[in-house]
Amino acid sequence: MTLFNELLVFSTLALYGIAAVFYFFGQSKNTSLNQAALGLAIVGLFFNFLLLIIRTAMGGRLPLHNGYEFVLCFSFFTVLMYIIYEKWSENKSAGGIVMLINALLFLSIPLLMYNQINYIGTVMPALKSSWLAVHVITAIVAYSAFALAASVALLQLRDKTNKNDKNIFKIVAIGFATLTLSIVLGAIWAEQAWGRYWSWDPKETWALITWIIYVIYLHLHGRKDWRGRNANFLVVIGFIIVLFTFFGVNYLLAGLHSYA
Amino acid sequence: MLHFKKVYRFVSSMKAGLILLGLIGLVAAIGTAIRPQTFYHTTPFKILLVLLFINMGFCTFEQIYKFVKVLRKTKTPNRNRFWSKQFSLLILHFGIVLILIGGIVNAYSGQSAPVKVLEGETIAITDIISAKQAFALKVNQFTIDFYADGSPSQYISDITIIDEVKLENFSVSVNHPLNYRGIKAYQQSYGYMVDVINYDGENESHMLLDEGQIIGFQNTRRLVKFFKYIPNYDARYGMQTKTLRPDNPKIIYSVYEDEQLLGIGAADIAESIQIDEDVFLNFTSLVPYTVLLIKSDPGLLWAGIGSIMLMVGVSWFWYFTSRGKSRRKNKINGGTTDDIV
Ligand code: HEM
Numbered sequence: 001m002t003l004f005n006e007l008l009v010f011s012t013l014a015l016y017g018i019a020a021v022f023y024f025f026g027q028s029k030n031t032s033l034n035q036a037a038l039g040l041a042i043v044g045l046f047f048n049f050l051l052l053i054i055r056t057a058m059g060g061r062l063p064l065h066n067g068y069e070f071v072l073c074f075s076f077f078t079v080l081m082y083i084i085y086e087k088w089s090e091n092k093s094a095g096g097i098v099m100l101i102n103a104l105l106f107l108s109i110p111l112l113m114y115n116q117i118n119y120i121g122t123v124m125p126a127l128k129s130s131w132l133a134v135h136v137i138t139a140i141v142a143y144s145a146f147a148l149a150a151s152v153a154l155l156q157l158r159d160k161t162n163k164n165d166k167n168i169f170k171i172v173a174i175g176f177a178t179l180t181l182s183i184v185l186g187a188i189w190a191e192q193a194w195g196r197y198w199s200w201d202p203k204e205t206w207a208l209i210t211w212i213i214y215v216i217y218l219h220l221h222g223r224k225d226w227r228g229r230n231a232n233f234l235v236v237i238g239f240i241i242v243l244f245t246f247f248g249v250n251y252l253l254a255g256l257h258s259y260a
Numbered sequence: 261m262l263h264f265k266k267v268y269r270f271v272s273s274m275k276a277g278l279i280l281l282g283l284i285g286l287v288a289a290i291g292t293a294i295r296p297q298t299f300y301h302t303t304p305f306k307i308l309l310v311l312l313f314i315n316m317g318f319c320t321f322e323q324i325y326k327f328v329k330v331l332r333k334t335k336t337p338n339r340n341r342f343w344s345k346q347f348s349l350l351i352l353h354f355g356i357v358l359i360l361i362g363g364i365v366n367a368y369s370g371q372s373a374p375v376k377v378l379e380g381e382t383i384a385i386t387d388i389i390s391a392k393q394a395f396a397l398k399v400n401q402f403t404i405d406f407y408a409d410g411s412p413s414q415y416i417s418d419i420t421i422i423d424e425v426k427l428e429n430f431s432v433s434v435n436h437p438l439n440y441r442g443i444k445a446y447q448q449s450y451g452y453m454v455d456v457i458n459y460d461g462e463n464e465s466h467m468l469l470d471e472g473q474i475i476g477f478q479n480t481r482r483l484v485k486f487f488k489y490i491p492n493y494d495a496r497y498g499m500q501t502k503t504l505r506p507d508n509p510k511i512i513y514s515v516y517e518d519e520q521l522l523g524i525g526a527a528d529i530a531e532s533i534q535i536d537e538d539v540f541l542n543f544t545s546l547v548p549y550t551v552l553l554i555k556s557d558p559g560l561l562w563a564g565i566g567s568i569m570l571m572v573g574v575s576w577f578w579y580f581t582s583r584g585k586s587r588r589k590n591k592i593n594g595g596t597t598d599d600i601v
Binding site: 122123124125126128129169170173174176177180181184187188189191192193194195196197198199200202205206208209212213215216219220249 | 278281282285288289291292297299372407409411412414415433434435437446448553563567571574575577581582
């Protein structure tokens with residue numbers, strides 16, 4: 001099982017990586033390369049799903065408790081959302097960037113959390129809460145949506161267009177709604193567990209900063225002087241802050257949340 | 261008068277709000293790098309939050325005002341559309357205002373303090389926080405549940421509330437606070453005191469010692485310090501316990517004479533230890549205590565209602581943005597980026 005798990009992790013990583021390369025060479029035209037890229041992404045998604053199932057079976061609980069499990073969920077939702085987006089928008093141009101970001105994200109497993117692949121710890125009492133479960137799930141869905149939105153925005157910045165502004169807005173709206181739910185649910189959990197719903201710990205604070213960036217985007221994205229370039233820029237900055245909240249805070253700043 | 265209107269316009273404007281939000285974000289970010297906890301309680305930071313409250317309060321008031329005005333005027337066809345977007349935004353903004361009110365109320369009249377209660381001890385709530393609710397709380401038992409590997413799975417205080425003549429039993433554990441007549445109690449921490457008997461020659465005396473406390477004797481100048489309780493002692497782990505489960509409980513004590521450390525020992529529970537000629541000491545039993553955080557927050561109700569409004573508003577908002585296929589719309593207006601919803 002141990003070796004199987006590691007093999008599965010590396011296979012998923014390889015599939016995501018190759019999908020990214022194929023998407024880049026496919027140049028977003030309706031080529032067989034693009035078809036192959038989508039196929040690889042789907043197989044990768046399936047492997048990713050298997051890893052989550054294994055994790056759930058091993059721990060007898062939802063896989064929402066440490067860095068490794070977060071990354072598994074994060075990439076799962078990112079790829080899932082991208083595939084849905086590709087079908088819905090009939091637009092493959094963001095595939096390369098999304099899958100590249102996703103592969104890099106997945107790469108953090110062997111680089112930063114290799115020891116967690118086969119290790120299931122016990123859950124400390126403070127983390128045993130259904131509020132916490134929904135808090136984590138909504139945060140991950142939000143982060144995935146922001147990853148997708150940032151990819152599309154980055155592409156627009158490169159191509160100097162704004163024809164996907166509407167799609168970006170819709171994806172950010174998903175992310176913003178789930179991030180808001182996540183922050184509120186997290187506050188409810190904190191109130192139950194520690195007796196304080198907001199304590200300005202670094203993770204909380206950076207989640208709030210992420211939220212503020214997207215609030216600004218939502219208020220300004222439609223304005224003449226903000227649509228296009230500036231709005232896209234905010235979406236990209238927002239995702240960089242998401243990444244910092246996700247990795248940076250755990251590794252650079254200490255706080256209540258740094259038990260991962 | 262014109263001046264006043266101008267100022268009011270700016271104070272309640274979206275622009276001012278966004279600038280404030282941006283500032284708060286920036287300052288909060290700097291705060292995570294330096295002195296995290298006290299930073300957010302400094303006056304300048306609080307002023308920013310109060311300004312945000314004022315801005316959003318006025319802004320929401322304006323929105324409600326306009327909302328009611330338009331609602332009165334408009335007839336059916338427009339009305340549905342108006343309800344959808346505008347109303348969800350109203351609820352969302354109003355929710356944030358309520359959350360901020362909750363925070364301010366808490367800052368002015370919220371109280372919270374930890375209290376250490378030994379098993380069997382009773383405390384009066386009014387000794388901890390000033391409250392109208394004059395009930396007492398007795399801790400019957402403190403227990404720790406463990407996983408198979410010895411790590412803790414839950415900390416539980418069994419308590420009895422004594423309210424006038426009425427008695428009621430509760431169990432307070434992590435993630436399951438007590439909420440009794442608006443006062444909340446959280447399982448925050450725990451510890452152990454130790455019951456000691458010492459006999460030096462003819463006298464025998466009893467004492468309850470806390471970690472770090474020192475005990476003296478009549479027939480010797482030596483002093484003994486109850487240094488630490490280790491529930492699962494293992495020499496390889498030194499002064500750290502191997503697990504929290506009491507598989508091999510030891511009491512670590514140190515002996516001093518004239519400020520000189522003579523030695524450190526690990527005693528079993530109820531083991532007789534010789535300290536000096538004819539001087540003996542016995543750590544007869546452990547007395548657990550629980551630390552409960554007692555809290556009253558009159559702002560919690562506001563923040564709670566605000567949170568619900570924010571969650572409902574934002575979900576609703578998302579629902580209205582996600583309706584309809586973008587593709588078709590894109591074709592119609594040629595991929596322009598006018599406001600959606
Ligand atoms: C800080 C003070 C704020 C002010 C003065 C303000 C003001 C406004 C105004 C006037 C609108 C209507 C804009 C329009 O129709 O173009 C609006 C829309 C909106 N506000 Fe705020 N707002 C503030 C804070 C927030 C915050 C903190 C949130 C976060 C939940 C938020 C979320 C929204 C959303 C999602 C919209 C809809 C945007 C859209 O339709 O594209 N606002 N706000």
